[in-house]
Amino acid sequence: MTDPSATQVLRPPPPDPFGILTALPEHAPAARVWEACGAEGLIEGLYDEHGAVVPRRLAALLAAVDARGDNGVTLSVLVQAASALPVLAADAPGDGPVREALDGVRSGRRTVALAATDSGAAGSDLAGLTTAVDLGPDELVLRGGKRWITTARTADWFLVLARHRPGRHFTSFTWVLVPSGAPGVRVTPADTDLLPGSATGHVEFTDVRLAPGFVVGRPGRGMLAFARHMGTERLAGAQWALALTGRVLADTKERLTRRTVDGTPLWHNAAVRQRYATCLVRLRQLHALCDQLGDRIAKQQDLAAAALLKSAVGLTVDPVLTACAQLQGADGLARGGAQRIRAEAAVFGIGGGVTELVLDAVADHADQLLAELSP
Numbered sequence: 001m002t003d004p005s006a007t008q009v010l011r012p013p014p015p016d017p018f019g020i021l022t023a024l025p026e027h028a029p030a031a032r033v034w035e036a037c038g039a040e041g042l043i044e045g046l047y048d049e050h051g052a053v054v055p056r057r058l059a060a061l062l063a064a065v066d067a068r069g070d071n072g073v074t075l076s077v078l079v080q081a082a083s084a085l086p087v088l089a090a091d092a093p094g095d096g097p098v099r100e101a102l103d104g105v106r107s108g109r110r111t112v113a114l115a116a117t118d119s120g121a122a123g124s125d126l127a128g129l130t131t132a133v134d135l136g137p138d139e140l141v142l143r144g145g146k147r148w149i150t151t152a153r154t155a156d157w158f159l160v161l162a163r164h165r166p167g168r169h170f171t172s173f174t175w176v177l178v179p180s181g182a183p184g185v186r187v188t189p190a191d192t193d194l195l196p197g198s199a200t201g202h203v204e205f206t207d208v209r210l211a212p213g214f215v216v217g218r219p220g221r222g223m224l225a226f227a228r229h230m231g232t233e234r235l236a237g238a239q240w241a242l243a244l245t246g247r248v249l250a251d252t253k254e255r256l257t258r259r260t261v262d263g264t265p266l267w268h269n270a271a272v273r274q275r276y277a278t279c280l281v282r283l284r285q286l287h288a289l290c291d292q293l294g295d296r297i298a299k300q301q302d303l304a305a306a307a308l309l310k311s312a313v314g315l316t317v318d319p320v321l322t323a324c325a326q327l328q329g330a331d332g333l334a335r336g337g338a339q340r341i342r343a344e345a346a347v348f349g350i351g352g353g354v355t356e357l358v359l360d361a362v363a364d365h366a367d368q369l370l371a372e373l374s375p
Contacts, residue, residue: 017040017042017045017060018042018060018061018064020036020037020039020040021033021036021037021064021065021067021068024036024068026068027070028068028073029073029154029197029199030072030073030076030077030111030151030154030197030198030199031111031154033065033068033073033076033077034076034077034080034108034111035108035109036108037061037065037077037108038105038106038107038108038109039107039108042061043081043085043105043106043107043108044106044107045057046058046061046081047086047089050299051086051089051090052298052299053081053082053086053232053235053236053298054298055235055239055290055294055295055297055298056294058081058082058235058236058239059239059242059243059290059294061077061081062074062077062078062236062239062240062243063239063242063243065077066240066243066244066247067243067247069247069336070197071195071197071198071244071341071344071345072194072195072196072197072198072199072200072344073197073198074240074244075150075195075197075198075347075351076111076150076151076197076198076199078233078236078237078240079113079114079150079151079233080105080111080112080114080151081236082229082232082233082235082236082237083114083229083230083232083233084105084112084113084114084159085102085105085106085112086229086232087114087159087175087216087225087226087229088101088102088105088112088159088177088216089102089106090217090225090228090229091175091216091217091218091221091225092216096213097177097179097211097213097214098177098213098214098216101156101157101177104156105156105157110156110157111151111154111155111156111157112151112155112156112157112158112159113149113150113151113152113155113157113158113159113180113203114149114150114159115146115149115152115158115159115160115161115178115203116129116146116161116226117146117147117148117149118130118131118144118145118146118147118161119131119144119145119146119147119202119204120144120145123147123148123350123354124353124354124357126161126173126223126226127168127170127173127223128168129144129161129162129163129173130144130163131143131144131145131146131160131161131162131163131205132144132162132163132164133160133162133163133164133174133176134164135164135174135212135215135219136212137212138212139209139210139211139212140176140209140210140211140212140214140215141207141208141209142160142162142176142178142184142205142207142208142210143205143206143207143208144162144204144205145202145203145204145205146158146160146202146203146205147190147202148190148200148202149200149201149202149203150198150199150200151198151199151200152187152190152199152200152201152202152203153187153189153199153200153201154199155180155199156179156180157177157178157179157180158177158178158179158180158185158203159175159176159177159178159216160175160176160177160178160205161173161174161175161222161223161226162174162175162176162222164219164220170223170224170227171220171221171223171224172220172223173220173222173223173226174215174216174217174219174220174221174222175215175216175217175222175225175226176210176214176215176216177214177215177216178205178208178210178214182208182209182210183208183209184205184206184207184208184209185203185204185205185208186203186204186206187201187202187203187204188201188202188204189201189202190202194343194344194346195344195347227303228301230303230306230352230353231297231298231301231302231303231305231306232297232298233352234297234306234307234309234310234313234352234353235290235293235294235297235298235306235309237310237313237348237351237352238286238289238290238309238310238312238313239290241286241313241316241317241345241348242283242286242287242290244317244341244345245279245283245316245317245320245321245345246283248320248321248324248338248341249276249279249280249283249320249324251324251338252276252324252327252328252338253267253276255327255328255331256272256276256327259329266327272327275323275327276323276327278323279319279320279323279324282316282319282320283316283320285312285316286312286313286316289308289309289312290309293305293306293308293309297309303361304361304362304365304368304369307353307358307361307362307365308362308365308369310352310353310355310358311355311358311359311362313348313349314348314349314355314358314359315355317345317348317349318342318345318346318348318349321338321341321342321345322342324338324342325337325338325339325341325342
């Protein structure tokens with residue numbers, strides 16, 4: 001008679017597409033994590049045949065990267081996968097530097113930094129940016145600067161949003177692909193101790209001269225392309241928020257079951273349980289919104305849905321992480337603890353649109369959103 005256990009041993013293990021990430025060194029930098037994802041086909045696998053992100057694949061990748069515990073690395077992966085790559089892929093020709101960059105970044109061999117936030121304007125005022133490009137017949141010349149750019153210090157390419165003519169009209173802006181080693185490019189580290197793995201920095205462009213082939217897409221379509229793919233970044237932000245807050249909630253519960261007062265675990269204290277449960281309800285609500293709106297955002301480019309989801313993230317992450325940090329007590333102050341994670345998670349209320357401004361956009365769609373509530 002065959003030994004059942006022997007039969008089980010012979011069965012092939014289930015596929016683990018993220019096993020490559022667990023095999024990486026604990027403090028592997030973002031570029032190494034990105035390279036590993038590309039080598040396994042995880043980056044190319046994020047998109048369907050039309051170039052749209054597949055929400056469940058993106059969520060799985062971000063959760064796997066988040067599980068490593070380096071929020072800066074996750075931010076770098078998110079911005080490249082959900083913002084920079086979709087813009088590049090939508091307007092890449094069959095050959096030339098834009099195609100070369102796209103292929104290199106998609107394969108994981110190269111990295112790209114999305115350079116939109118401008119040195120000369122508030123982060124929420126993209127139409128006021130001062131970084132400018134002169135589009136000549138034989139060359140283009142880029143001047144200006146970008147602030148708080150994720151992956152700036154390690155990127156091979158910068159995807160730069162610049163104006164090619166005066167005015168705030170959406171047709172006044174163009175994407176330019178800039179090699180990080182081009183003469184006139186200067187990168188300085190951002191003055192912050194938070195999210196070190198993101199390699200965030202500021203970039204200056206002083207008379208950077210490039211061939212016309214470094215323009216991404218048609219001149220004047222930069223802002224339109226950015227708006228079209230903004231929803232994907234907001235969806236990715238919500239998916240990462242779920243992974244991060246879920247990780248911290250699980251860690252908090254484990255700590256509460258180990259810490260005791262007069263021999264009774266804190267987990268059995270009614271006030272503690274109620275506060276924890278409130279966080280769990282908030283997280284489940286955000287999860288439900290992600291499930292409901294994911295395809296609308298990724299495939300239909302529904303900006304109202306993206307604003308709704310982005311607002312929900314801003315209203316969920318900080319209260320949940322604040323509660324977890326307090327419930328963990330002094331342990332939350334440890335290096336890399338809940339208080340540190342809470343501070344780094346402030347990016348959810350800033351990146352991709354300040355929560356208050358995004359809520360204003362939700363109000364613009366009030367009639368549509370209310371109508372969707374009808375049975």
